[in-house]
Amino acid sequence: MAWIDAILAAAQPILVSGIVLASLYALMATGLALVWNTLGIFNFSHGIFMTLGAFVAWQFADARGYGLGLSVGIAVSVAALAGLGVLFNRVLIAPFLGRKDIVLVAVMTTLAGAFFLENSALLTWGPRIKQLERILPGNIKLMGSAISLHEFLIIILAPLVLLALWAFLKWTRPGSAIRAVGQNRDSALLLGIRVNAIYALTFAISAALAGGAGVLLGAIRFITPTMGTEPLLKAFIVVILGGLGSFGGTIVSAYLVGFMEAISTYFFGAYWTQAVMFGLFIVILVVLPRGLMGRD
Amino acid sequence: MTAPLLEVRALSTGYGRTPVLHQISIELGQHRRIGLIGPNGHGKTTLLRAISGLIAPWSGDIFLEGISIAGADPAKIVAAGLIHVAQANALFPHMTVAENLRLGAYNKRARAKSGETLDQVYALFPKLRERRRQDCRTLSGGERQMVSIGAALMAQPQILMLDEPTLGLSPKLKTELCSAIERISESGVPTIVVEQDINFMLRLTDYFYLIHQGQVTAEFRADQSLDNQKIMDMYLGLD
Amino acid sequence: MAQPERFIWPLVLVCLAALPLVNADSYLRHVVIVCLLYASLVSSWNLTLGVAGLFNFGHMAFFAIGAYAAAITTQTFGLSPWIGFPIAVASSLVASVVICLPVLRLKGIYVVLVTFAFGQLCYQVVLNQRDITGGTFGIVSIPPLELFGYSFAENLNLGYYYAALILLVLSTAYVKRLIASEFGRSVIALRDNETYAVSRGVAAARNRLLIFAASGLFPGAVGALYAFYVRSASPDLFGFSLITLGLSMLLVGGIGTLWGPLIGAAVLTVVSELMADLGPARYLVIAVMIVAVLRFFPGGLAGAGLPLARLFRRVTGKPLEQET
Numbered sequence: 122m123a124w125i126d127a128i129l130a131a132a133q134p135i136l137v138s139g140i141v142l143a144s145l146y147a148l149m150a151t152g153l154a155l156v157w158n159t160l161g162i163f164n165f166s167h168g169i170f171m172t173l174g175a176f177v178a179w180q181f182a183d184a185r186g187y188g189l190g191l192s193v194g195i196a197v198s199v200a201a202l203a204g205l206g207v208l209f210n211r212v213l214i215a216p217f218l219g220r221k222d223i224v225l226v227a228v229m230t231t232l233a234g235a236f237f238l239e240n241s242a243l244l245t246w247g248p249r250i251k252q253l254e255r256i257l258p259g260n261i262k263l264m265g266s267a268i269s270l271h272e273f274l275i276i277i278l279a280p281l282v283l284l285a286l287w288a289f290l291k292w293t294r295p296g297s298a299i300r301a302v303g304q305n306r307d308s309a310l311l312l313g314i315r316v317n318a319i320y321a322l323t324f325a326i327s328a329a330l331a332g333g334a335g336v337l338l339g340a341i342r343f344i345t346p347t348m349g350t351e352p353l354l355k356a357f358i359v360v361i362l363g364g365l366g367s368f369g370g371t372i373v374s375a376y377l378v379g380f381m382e383a384i385s386t387y388f389f390g391a392y393w394t395q396a397v398m399f400g401l402f403i404v405i406l407v408v409l410p411r412g413l414m415g416r417d
Numbered sequence: 418m419t420a421p422l423l424e425v426r427a428l429s430t431g432y433g434r435t436p437v438l439h440q441i442s443i444e445l446g447q448h449r450r451i452g453l454i455g456p457n458g459h460g461k462t463t464l465l466r467a468i469s470g471l472i473a474p475w476s477g478d479i480f481l482e483g484i485s486i487a488g489a490d491p492a493k494i495v496a497a498g499l500i501h502v503a504q505a506n507a508l509f510p511h512m513t514v515a516e517n518l519r520l521g522a523y524n525k526r527a528r529a530k531s532g533e534t535l536d537q538v539y540a541l542f543p544k545l546r547e548r549r550r551q552d553c554r555t556l557s558g559g560e561r562q563m564v565s566i567g568a569a570l571m572a573q574p575q576i577l578m579l580d581e582p583t584l585g586l587s588p589k590l591k592t593e594l595c596s597a598i599e600r601i602s603e604s605g606v607p608t609i610v611v612e613q614d615i616n617f618m619l620r621l622t623d624y625f626y627l628i629h630q631g632q633v634t635a636e637f638r639a640d641q642s643l644d645n646q647k648i649m650d651m652y653l654g655l656d
Numbered sequence: 657m658a659q660p661e662r663f664i665w666p667l668v669l670v671c672l673a674a675l676p677l678v679n680a681d682s683y684l685r686h687v688v689i690v691c692l693l694y695a696s697l698v699s700s701w702n703l704t705l706g707v708a709g710l711f712n713f714g715h716m717a718f719f720a721i722g723a724y725a726a727a728i729t730t731q732t733f734g735l736s737p738w739i740g741f742p743i744a745v746a747s748s749l750v751a752s753v754v755i756c757l758p759v760l761r762l763k764g765i766y767v768v769l770v771t772f773a774f775g776q777l778c779y780q781v782v783l784n785q786r787d788i789t790g791g792t793f794g795i796v797s798i799p800p801l802e803l804f805g806y807s808f809a810e811n812l813n814l815g816y817y818y819a820a821l822i823l824l825v826l827s828t829a830y831v832k833r834l835i836a837s838e839f840g841r842s843v844i845a846l847r848d849n850e851t852y853a854v855s856r857g858v859a860a861a862r863n864r865l866l867i868f869a870a871s872g873l874f875p876g877a878v879g880a881l882y883a884f885y886v887r888s889a890s891p892d893l894f895g896f897s898l899i900t901l902g903l904s905m906l907l908v909g910g911i912g913t914l915w916g917p918l919i920g921a922a923v924l925t926v927v928s929e930l931m932a933d934l935g936p937a938r939y940l941v942i943a944v945m946i947v948a949v950l951r952f953f954p955g956g957l958a959g960a961g962l963p964l965a966r967l968f969r970r971v972t973g974k975p976l977e978q979e980t
């Protein structure tokens with residue numbers, strides 16, 4: 122029976138770290154998917170949005186910044202990222218929307234944008250690592266193992282935020298407009314929807330989600346200019362696995378990927394896990410280009 | 418003589434570098450139900466798209482109640498009440514019938530009356546009430562057309578433009594839809610209809626334009642004692 | 657073809673060949689060597705990105721693989737660098753074929769994502785196999801290339817200079833010949849109108865595989881030479897920065913033109929060096945350049961645009977397929 126005990130012993134930390142990862146991936150991937158579904162472009166800057174979310178929050182919260190406390194830091198961060206999203210759309214996406222090769226062009230402009238912002242972060246804050254304060258200090262016991270309250274908060278918060286987003290998209294006018302534009306741009310125009318404004322709104326929400334994820338991550342990982350690269354790549358995997366075009370698919374896939382990563386890390390170690398995940402990514406794309414629940 | 422409701426004056430436009438319309442002029446005013454007929458690819462849809470603001474004109478002008486709307490933002494044109502129902506429109510496939518109709522009332526003018534208008538739309542198209550919780554992509558072609566027209570009605574049109582509303586439908590559905598459109602016209606909304614079917618064209622319009630290679634080559638009153646055969650000959654003889 | 661055009665490139669070549677004879681500035685020498693290497697690297701990227709219209713974002717990975725292959729061969733296994741070269745080329749070729757297999761029938765954004773993921777996969781493997789690759793630190797202290805006792809590092813890296821120049825000439829000629837060939841034409845036909853080309857008998861999948869492999873030939877060699885020149889191979893070579901830099905060279909020079917990569921490499925290297933004092937800030941300028949070019953000069957310097965570019969255009973501007 123020892124092997125059952127071994128599995129159970131392994132199950133708790135795996136489950137816990139799996140859910141935490143999954144929650145963050147869900148936040149990141151949903152933002153990415155939102156932009157893809159609505160504008161039809163893949164935003165390579167999504168990772169740097171997360172990074173900046175952490176940096177801006179740190180700048181306003183930490184004593185070595187403006188020292189205004191965590192609440193202010195978070196509030197400013199989310200607002201700033203939303204604004205950045207709007208600006209981004211204006212400068213790097215909107216001018217190119219008419220082009221036939223918009224997908225590739227957007228990859229290049231958002232890549233350039235990421236390059237720009239990452240180096241700006243490096244210039245502004247320097248390479249020395251920083252860390253954000255946890256939202257709630259202390260630990261609690263969850264399923265027999267200790268987990269920080271902050272991580273617990275992540276687990277609770279992520280689904281709540283996503284639920285709020287879903288409700289927004291389903292029940293509000295601007296939310297319905299966002300969905301409509303993604304499904305049929307011309308029809309949306311012909312009903313009086315201001316498509317450009319919708320694009321800006323979508324980017325704002327997407328960036329704010331990434332920034333929020335950054336704030337949450339910034340307390341349990343180190344804040345560096347490149348901290349968003351890995352989550353971005355994970356978000357790619359999640360979005361593709363879930364199927365471009367399906368909101369629900371993205372969320373399911375986020376939790377799947379989070380767990381797979383946790384299991385793999387536990388048994389095979391961090392380095393191999395990364396390689397395996399990418400290998401899996403490639404395989405999935407070949408076998409199931411439309412992902413689990415995709416519809417594009 | 419009052420200004421026409423909608424006037425297109427010597428409009429030229431196209432896609433990329435390809436010209437499609439050449440100084441075309443049509444008018445909606447004296448006749449409150451006009452039609453556009455002609456071979457495929459000769460500019461009928463392009464004309465409607467230019468009027469509703471989806472394409473910018475290269476030269477010429479478009480006047481809505483005397484005010485120029487050429488090149489205006491589509492949202493402004495919708496706000497002014499000029500509603501365009503596009504051809505073979507799948508509207509929003511992953512949203513329900515009810516959501517699609519509600520989106521029809523997106524513009525400010527229509528929002529206030531949306532409850533009332535929705536009832537009118539369901540009265541006009543009872544099938545939609547039955548299917549109101551279904552996603553649009555699960556509907557048949559005819560039902561989708563009903564949703565398109567229904568959404569347009571929700572927008573409180575002052576002028577309604579319909580691009581081939583009965584395209585690809587069975588004869589029974591065509592007749593059904595045609596009756597619905599007649600009822601819409603009777604309720605007082607001026608309409609511009611693009612149709613391939615001469616008989617429907619004669620039912621739905623008072624006056625129509627024959628459009629060939631981006632130009633108006635003939636105009637008829639629908640009640641003129643020209644028999645259908647003659648019109649068909651003219652129409653088919655052009656190709 | 658106008659008369660001046662026919663002489664400009666041979667002239668440039670002669671100047672480049674003669675440069676070390678008249679100039680003894682080691683810094684300038686270094687800048688030009690790097691520029692030449694980048695130009696070779698980026699010109700073969702044109703084959704997939706520009707000519708075939710395939711969004712291959714793994715091209716830089718071929719280069720990195722070549723560099724690592726060469727470094728591993730010499731450092732980890734202690735073999736001669738002259739064995740390192742063919743191994744580097746072979747590795748790069750294998751990589752290009754492997755990367756192509758999953759994207760054989762994919763389109764658009766999926767190609768970007770898969771090829772990009774491939775690069776990241778390689779990066780992870782490199783980080784992982786610390787014993788062979790040196791992990792995060794990479795491989796260092798690679799001895800300079802030597803041929804019959806003559807070190808390439810002598811005379812201010814003279815050997816490397818001419819090696820890079822020869823490589824550039826070879827890669828440019830290679831690209832030019834490839835495009836003119838029947839194979840090249842079929843690739844272009846596929847890009848412009850796939851359904852039509854297939855209906856005329858062009859085998860899409862086979863074609864795609866071949867063009868990927870063709871594009872993988874030179875990056876390996878360039879990677880090896882680069883590793884032997886800077887005497888190291890680091891995981892950064894797999895990063896976003898290099899991809900962005902390479903892309904900017906292609907864009908500024910003009911995607912799909914023969915001389916675009918050369919012009920782009922020259923411009924970007926110069927700009928980058930001029931701004932070296934600014935540190936990371938120069939990357940901001942490069943990023944802005946990319947967006948500006950995309951927005952206002954989609955054809956790059958070798959394409960349409962500025963009056964200065966028009967001068968270039970008379971010399972270079974024709975798309976690759978019209979070059980021959």
